Amino acid sequence: MRTPRYEQIAEKIVTLIHSGALKEGDKIPSIRQLSHELSVGVNTVKEAYWRLEDRNYITVVPQSGYYVKNRFNERVEPSEQDLKQLDPKKVTFCRVYSMFRDNAFDKNGISLALSGVAPDLWPKKRFGRYLMDAASDNDLLAAEYLLPPGYTLLRQQIARLGLSAGLTLSPDDIIVTNGCQEAIFLALMALCKPGDTIVLESPTYFNLLQLLQALNLKVIEIPSSPEEGISLDTLKFVIENHPVKVVFSIPNFNNPRGFVMPSWKKKEMAWLLEQSKIPLIEDDIYGDLYFHRRPDACKSHDETGNVLYCSSFSKTIAPGLRIGWIAPGKFYESVIEMKMLLNISTASVNQIAVACFLAKGGYERHLRKVKGKLIENVQSMRNEILLHFPDSTRVSNPSGGSFLWVELPEPIDTEQIYQDALAENILFSPGHLFSLQNKFTNCMRLSASTWNLKVADTIQILGRLCKR
Amino acid sequence: MRTPRYEQIAEKIVTLIHSGALKEGDKIPSIRQLSHELSVGVNTVKEAYWRLEDRNYITVVPQSGYYVKNRFNERVEPSEQDLKQLDPKKVTFCRVYSMFRDNAFDKNGISLALSGVAPDLWPKKRFGRYLMDAASDNDLLAAEYLLPPGYTLLRQQIARLGLSAGLTLSPDDIIVTNGCQEAIFLALMALCKPGDTIVLESPTYFNLLQLLQALNLKVIEIPSSPEEGISLDTLKFVIENHPVKVVFSIPNFNNPRGFVMPSWKKKEMAWLLEQSKIPLIEDDIYGDLYFHRRPDACKSHDETGNVLYCSSFSKTIAPGLRIGWIAPGKFYESVIEMKMLLNISTASVNQIAVACFLAKGGYERHLRKVKGKLIENVQSMRNEILLHFPDSTRVSNPSGGSFLWVELPEPIDTEQIYQDALAENILFSPGHLFSLQNKFTNCMRLSASTWNLKVADTIQILGRLCKR
Numbered sequence: 001m002r003t004p005r006y007e008q009i010a011e012k013i014v015t016l017i018h019s020g021a022l023k024e025g026d027k028i029p030s031i032r033q034l035s036h037e038l039s040v041g042v043n044t045v046k047e048a049y050w051r052l053e054d055r056n057y058i059t060v061v062p063q064s065g066y067y068v069k070n071r072f073n074e075r076v077e078p079s080e081q082d083l084k085q086l087d088p089k090k091v092t093f094c095r096v097y098s099m100f101r102d103n104a105f106d107k108n109g110i111s112l113a114l115s116g117v118a119p120d121l122w123p124k125k126r127f128g129r130y131l132m133d134a135a136s137d138n139d140l141l142a143a144e145y146l147l148p149p150g151y152t153l154l155r156q157q158i159a160r161l162g163l164s165a166g167l168t169l170s171p172d173d174i175i176v177t178n179g180c181q182e183a184i185f186l187a188l189m190a191l192c193k194p195g196d197t198i199v200l201e202s203p204t205y206f207n208l209l210q211l212l213q214a215l216n217l218k219v220i221e222i223p224s225s226p227e228e229g230i231s232l233d234t235l236k237f238v239i240e241n242h243p244v245k246v247v248f249s250i251p252n253f254n255n256p257r258g259f260v261m262p263s264w265k266k267k268e269m270a271w272l273l274e275q276s277k278i279p280l281i282e283d284d285i286y287g288d289l290y291f292h293r294r295p296d297a298c299k300s301h302d303e304t305g306n307v308l309y310c311s312s313f314s315k316t317i318a319p320g321l322r323i324g325w326i327a328p329g330k331f332y333e334s335v336i337e338m339k340m341l342l343n344i345s346t347a348s349v350n351q352i353a354v355a356c357f358l359a360k361g362g363y364e365r366h367l368r369k370v371k372g373k374l375i376e377n378v379q380s381m382r383n384e385i386l387l388h389f390p391d392s393t394r395v396s397n398p399s400g401g402s403f404l405w406v407e408l409p410e411p412i413d414t415e416q417i418y419q420d421a422l423a424e425n426i427l428f429s430p431g432h433l434f435s436l437q438n439k440f441t442n443c444m445r446l447s448a449s450t451w452n453l454k455v456a457d458t459i460q461i462l463g464r465l466c467k468r
Numbered sequence: 469m470r471t472p473r474y475e476q477i478a479e480k481i482v483t484l485i486h487s488g489a490l491k492e493g494d495k496i497p498s499i500r501q502l503s504h505e506l507s508v509g510v511n512t513v514k515e516a517y518w519r520l521e522d523r524n525y526i527t528v529v530p531q532s533g534y535y536v537k538n539r540f541n542e543r544v545e546p547s548e549q550d551l552k553q554l555d556p557k558k559v560t561f562c563r564v565y566s567m568f569r570d571n572a573f574d575k576n577g578i579s580l581a582l583s584g585v586a587p588d589l590w591p592k593k594r595f596g597r598y599l600m601d602a603a604s605d606n607d608l609l610a611a612e613y614l615l616p617p618g619y620t621l622l623r624q625q626i627a628r629l630g631l632s633a634g635l636t637l638s639p640d641d642i643i644v645t646n647g648c649q650e651a652i653f654l655a656l657m658a659l660c661k662p663g664d665t666i667v668l669e670s671p672t673y674f675n676l677l678q679l680l681q682a683l684n685l686k687v688i689e690i691p692s693s694p695e696e697g698i699s700l701d702t703l704k705f706v707i708e709n710h711p712v713k714v715v716f717s718i719p720n721f722n723n724p725r726g727f728v729m730p731s732w733k734k735k736e737m738a739w740l741l742e743q744s745k746i747p748l749i750e751d752d753i754y755g756d757l758y759f760h761r762r763p764d765a766c767k768s769h770d771e772t773g774n775v776l777y778c779s780s781f782s783k784t785i786a787p788g789l790r791i792g793w794i795a796p797g798k799f800y801e802s803v804i805e806m807k808m809l810l811n812i813s814t815a816s817v818n819q820i821a822v823a824c825f826l827a828k829g830g831y832e833r834h835l836r837k838v839k840g841k842l843i844e845n846v847q848s849m850r851n852e853i854l855l856h857f858p859d860s861t862r863v864s865n866p867s868g869g870s871f872l873w874v875e876l877p878e879p880i881d882t883e884q885i886y887q888d889a890l891a892e893n894i895l896f897s898p899g900h901l902f903s904l905q906n907k908f909t910n911c912m913r914l915s916a917s918t919w920n921l922k923v924a925d926t927i928q929i930l931g932r933l934c935k936r
Contacts, residue, residue: 135595140592
């Protein structure tokens with residue numbers, strides 16, 4: 001297949017960045033200018049720039065133009081030696097997690113551990129009204145079970161939302177769950193039995209690792225690029241050499257690294273797994289928290305129902321709601337059965353109130369309102385980190401979500417800093433939580449959900465602890 | 469140990485009933501009269517009569533006196549031949565359940581399948597107000613996770629309620645769940661791995677059987693008396709001869725049979741399992757729906773934390789709430805860990821609203837109001853069944869809950885009747901659902917949650933179908 005013109009242009013710019021000809025912060029030609037220089041259509045250049053944004057190479061500054069972004073420059077293609085070590089490992093991983101749990105929500109401390117839109121942006125008046133209406137309705141829906149797959153109006157609205165991620169779901173493809181965690185739990189229960197092997201990008205969401213341990217699953221962690229996610233060549237190698245049961249990925253505003261897997265790569269991954277008859281569990285919980293453009297879902301490239309798409313309103317409306325969903329493709333029957341056996345149904349008032357919020361356009365209005373805040377918060381925290389953390393600290397520069405992934409110069413050990421910070425009533429997620437191997441010990445994940453003077457102080461304190 | 473005097477009196481009356489000297493409907497001496505005749509204290513006779521009520525031998529009719537109840541007279545102690553057949557069996561049991569699921573909630577039909585207080589008794593105005601208050605509160609509790617073990621005020625209130633069941637729980641013993649089903653799910657996940665054997669009384673709750681199948685557990689079903697539950701001798705035999713991992717029981721207003729296991733038997737079972745180091749999962753979801761006196765929980769006889777006590781407000785307030793709990797005793801750590809990994813937490817507004825309802829005394833007021841209705845409904849449906857069903861049909865006569873267990877003369881097959889009833893838009897639970905063996909095929913479980921002319925007609929139609 002011939003490489004399309006926009007892809008050629010994008011690749012040329014990538015080469016310039018990698019060679020150092022274009023450096024972080026450099027302005028690149030405007031769309032109009034490059035279109036003129038290369039004698040190609042404006043839309044072709046636009047398409048090329050979109051792809052570069054997706055891959056996190058450039059960023060747009062409104063009313064100014066396109067700029068080269070800060071990027072990590074890590075080698076991610078593993079050596080042959082590395083590949084040999086990629087065998088299924090049992091998960092044993094408890095200590096820090098329970099420490100984390102016990103401390104995570106001290107009211108007096110500052111937590112930089114929770115992700116998504118901060119609770120103080122919760123649309124409480126409107127939601128309170130919807131909840132009361134749902135409870136007092138003569139239809140008694142709120143009192144009864146709203147059995148799986150869940151409330152019809154809610155599933156219709158979720159199907160509508162999916163369009164922006166390139167999904168063409170019918171309400172009948174969707175099952176309502178108690179948050180995204182339950183969606184992933186159901187997918188794993190439906191697909192795996194103890195001893196099975198699951199492949200995931202590394203680093204990854206630590207609650208997932210803990211869950212895999214509880215379900216007695218084995219794990220192969222594939223190194224992922226901080227800009228584009230999992231290495232497909234390595235994935236291919238692993239699939240060919242091990243009995244892989246399922247693959248798990250967070251392709252959009254990845255937890256913890258914040259990258260967006262490029263669309264072409266999503267398509268290739270979906271195709272590869274479909275060919276190998278290995279289901280993909282896709283966690284797209286941060287997808288709606290895009291800063292400029294909604295990235296597509298892997299599921300949008302899935303033609304045979306091989307992708308189990310999981311998401312939730314926990315990061316966008318409020319975590320306390322516990323309303324999430326799964327579109328389990330061809331595994332629908334096993335998942336819905338498991339959901340009924342797990343807890344019969346998801347709470348009815350919550351399903352009804354969220355459905356009304358969505359149906360009346362409240363969700364989009366709310367997102368517009370909170371997104372501006374999130375963009376500001378992420379930039380402010382990023383600047384503050386660069387200012388106060390040790391020299392040569394590297395910070396991710398996400399185009400959505402609320403996380404910053406911070407790489408400190410070695411041999412700084414963030415578990416030590418975690419302990420020191422706890423003593424000052426500050427909580428963050430140390431890097432080693434995100435892998436089963438002794439990796440990322442110089443990293444930390446910080447949440448920029450909230451930004452105020454107290455948080456700014458906290459970053460300064462953390463910077464001081466890191467420099468000690 | 470000497471048999472106490474009240475127990476001797478109770479046993480004498482049981483002998484009279486078994487011999488036929490006292491028949492169903494016979495009035496027995498008043499407490500004062502018997503106390504005089506036997507020259508024992510009034511309280512001793514009272515205690516004896518309470519025990520007979522517990523064991524379902526007698527019933528009190530207010531302003532009239534004590535009467536002998538209708539009882540099944542089944543042989544439940546299995547023969548040696550039977551005992552040999554009590555080996556762990558794999559669960560394979562799908563067809564009817566999914567049929568059941570697909571049809572259970574047709575709005576136009578009449579469902580006699582759902583148990584507990586009917587949704588039309590849901591305290592909607594009051595609950596709507598609590599929900600709105602919770603959502604609009606400046607504390608933002610509703611927006612945030614109320615992480616396991618769950619909202620403190622709710623756990624305090626649940627601990628308070630437990631007193632009536634003889635439980636002395638601290639709020640710290642309790643973990644909030646999405647209903648009782650999730651509580652049981654968590655207990656099983658924490659205790660068992662695939663291939664393990666679980667023992668239960670037969671017949672039992674069919675959702676449980678289905679869950680055991682999904683978790684790849686093996687099952688030994690122990691015949692239970694329709695009046696007193698599981699046979700302890702058989703339980704002892706099974707424990708001694710098989711690698712039993714856990715025992716499951718619904719001792720109060722048993723699903724489906726409605727019996728209450730006598731208090732002495734609960735104590736013995738708790739002791740036996742403690743000695744054998746086999747945990748007991750106790751499902752007490754119907755306990756608060758007592759007609760006259762709250763039966764104690766098995767857990768009230770548990771001194772070492774060997775009983776995992778599960779319950780919920782689904783049957784008493786409304787199923788759509790999805791608020792239940794587990795008091796997992798010494799298995800607390802594994803259960804709370806599993807709850808976090810399953811779905812992080814239970815929805816916050818729901819936890820808060822239920823806590824307020826309980827704290828303000830709304831629960832007790834509500835129960836008083838609905839209980840009278842439930843007693844009436846159960847009696848009305850029972851009378852209607854005895855009137856319209858084939859001669860020699862036997863119907864349970866529960867002292868709490870909302871179920872009637874109906875035994876039709878053989879060879880009537882209730883699955884056939886189930887099909888015929890569905891054609892008339894009537895739903896009930898056929899008996900064979902409640903066992904893995906080909907048993908109870910002449911039985912059905914009917915819910916008396918609602919009683920009105922339409923339901924009365926439905927009973928007549930069912931009677932006609934049974935007579936065909």
